[in-house]
Amino acid sequence: MKIEKIAKSGFEEILVCEDQASGLHAIIAVHNTRLGPALGGIRMHPYATTADALRDVTLLAQAMTYKSAASDLKLGGGKAVILGDPAADKSPERLYAMGRFINEFKGRYIAAKDLGITTEDLIAVAKETIYMTGLPETMGGSGDPSPWTAEGIFAGIRACFQFKLKQLNLAGVTVAIQGIGHVGLALARRLHSEGVKLIVSDTNPDLLKEVAEKLDAKAVPPDEIYDMPCEVFSPCAMGGIINDNTIKRLQCSIIAGGANNQLADMEKHDQLLRDQGILYAPDYIINAGGVINIYVKDILKEEDAMPWIRKISGHLLDVFERSAQSGKGVNFEADKLTQARLERASIRRDSDS
Ligand code: NAD
Numbered sequence: 456m457k458i459e460k461i462a463k464s465g466f467e468e469i470l471v472c473e474d475q476a477s478g479l480h481a482i483i484a485v486h487n488t489r490l491g492p493a494l495g496g497i498r499m500h501p502y503a504t505t506a507d508a509l510r511d512v513t514l515l516a517q518a519m520t521y522k523s524a525a526s527d528l529k530l531g532g533g534k535a536v537i538l539g540d541p542a543a544d545k546s547p548e549r550l551y552a553m554g555r556f557i558n559e560f561k562g563r564y565i566a567a568k569d570l571g572i573t574t575e576d577l578i579a580v581a582k583e584t585i586y587m588t589g590l591p592e593t594m595g596g597s598g599d600p601s602p603w604t605a606e607g608i609f610a611g612i613r614a615c616f617q618f619k620l621k622q623l624n625l626a627g628v629t630v631a632i633q634g635i636g637h638v639g640l641a642l643a644r645r646l647h648s649e650g651v652k653l654i655v656s657d658t659n660p661d662l663l664k665e666v667a668e669k670l671d672a673k674a675v676p677p678d679e680i681y682d683m684p685c686e687v688f689s690p691c692a693m694g695g696i697i698n699d700n701t702i703k704r705l706q707c708s709i710i711a712g713g714a715n716n717q718l719a720d721m722e723k724h725d726q727l728l729r730d731q732g733i734l735y736a737p738d739y740i741i742n743a744g745g746v747i748n749i750y751v752k753d754i755l756k757e758e759d760a761m762p763w764i765r766k767i768s769g770h771l772l773d774v775f776e777r778s779a780q781s782g783k784g785v786n787f788e789a790d791k792l793t794q795a796r797l798e799r800a801s802i803r804r805d806s807d808s
Contacts, residue, residue, distance in 0.1 A: 456552070458559065463513060467493075468563070471505070472556040477548035479537065481556060482508055485564050486516040486532040489800040492562055493533030494588065494746065495519040496569025497553065497580065501540040512536040514694075515569075518715055519746070522739040524800075525770060525793045526763070528750045533564045541571035547579050554583025562586055567600070567749060574599065588753040597752035600745025603760060605641035607744025607767045608713050611736050612646075612687055614768035615709045618775045619734045620686075626650035629685040631707065633677075634692025635666050638713040638742075642691060643670055656680040657692075681705055690714040697724050702731070711736040718786060725784030737789040740770050 461469040468485045482505075485493040495516055502508040512534050520532025537553065539545070557566050557580070567589040568577050574591055581587040590596025612630070616622050630646055631654040632639050643653055643666065653672035656679065657663040667674035675683060681704040688707040690696050694716035702724060710717070710733060717738045718724040728735045744764045751760040777788040 456555065458556070461509070466513065466516070468560070469509075469513070470556070470559060471509075472552075472559075474549070474552035474556075477546060477552045478544075479549040479552040479556075480505075480539070481535060481537045481553055482512045483535040483556060483560065483564055484512045484516040484533060485560065486513070486534075487520040487797065488531035488563055489797055490524055491529040491531050492565050493519070493531040493560075494523065494565045494567065494749065495532060495534035496567040496589075497535040497537065497572050497577075498569040499537040499539060499541045499545070499571030499576075501544075502536070502538050505538065508536050508538050514716055518739050520797070521790070521793045522743050522746055523750075524796050525737075525740050525789065526743040526747055526767070528747065530746070530750060530754070534569075535564070535566060537571075545576065550576055550579035551583045554580040554587075557584045557586050560586070567746075588749045597749050599637065600748050601637035602641045603748035603764060604638050604713050604742055604745035605645055606761070607747065607764045608638070608642050608689065608691075608711065608741055609645045610744075610765055610768045611741035611771055612689070612709070612711045614771040614775075615687070615711050615734055615736055617768075618772055619709060627652065628687070629654065629683075630687040630689055631680055631683045631685040632656070632689045632691055633680045633696065633712070634690070634714070635662060636691070639689075639691030640666060642689065642713065643672065647671070654680070654683045654685060687711055690717050695719045697728070697735075702727055705731075705733065707733060709734045709736070711741055712738070713742040714738060715742065721786060721790075722784075725786035729778065729782075729784045734775065735785050736771055737774065737786045740774065740789060741767060743767060 457473040459471045472481045516534040523530035565586045592598040629652045635657045647670045655672045663674045681701045684706040687709045689712035691713045698719035747763045748760040774789045778785040
């Protein structure tokens, strides 16, 4: 096992891990543990370079710090990435090696599932480490976080409607969902049951056809989703999709979806959305339902996460109000509030020690 430490300003610890025997190449980043152990999923992706993987893991780890802090969880932020193609480069030995690398953090990093990793993979990693969440309910774990993430987004969309359009009833409104995987599909089902008209897109044409038929939704090719007239655009696939090219095409009044790191340029696009009259629900607040479910069930060992997940509405309304008063973007106000919470935690910790 070869472990190399990387120093990066603002991060507590980053390890580049290589297991020559199995061929595992991974990076684990702990951004911040002021509020508690750093929780974040393991992502597997065929990154073109190690630098690309490092960029992704650090952005995602930082987003986890903000996500937990914004939802008032006693958790910090971390993330892990495995470099490789999930369809071709997985082996039990690589997953076991990943578990051993996680142990290097002695509980300061706690893993979960993310893109490219299945529940079976998680179980394999957990053979070597106890620092694992989101295991199946049959194994005493909190299960798949995706339906809970979708519940949080649903609550968040209602908060957006309440703030922007002064209504809570979603029947008859149109929501365009980009990506109908674990989160997007659960959200689509939830919205469909409330009488919402759906427009859906996905890069998987078979899935798109099946879901469109079942939920009476309009299916559009991936690139056309940005041009669809709708009340809500809900990004539930990749990050960086709110950018210079897409922002001028959007025909919605609200952006509220589950994807992480939706704004390509946090500052610029946050303000541009505000100037364009589009209400943006900061991704790390609205998509926190999954981590909340993990926290409540795996860490607190309580049974019902819904009372916590419903609080997402209040957290959003708070930052919308602050943005309306200051004239700054919603994401700016969310970051300011979250940073202040982290600062306070650090002052408390310093005075306790
Ligand atoms: P997933 O892999 O199950 O689903 C993603 C879907 O998006 C797939 O069906 C894929 O084919 C599709 N897709 C990919 N690129 C696309 C594109 N350009 N246009 C349209 N569709 C595209 O992943 P998921 O678990 O549903 O997560 C979705 C997003 O939400 C990710 O950004 C993830 O990081 C974030 N997220 C997930 C959770 C969770 O609980 N699963 C929690 C918080 C945030």
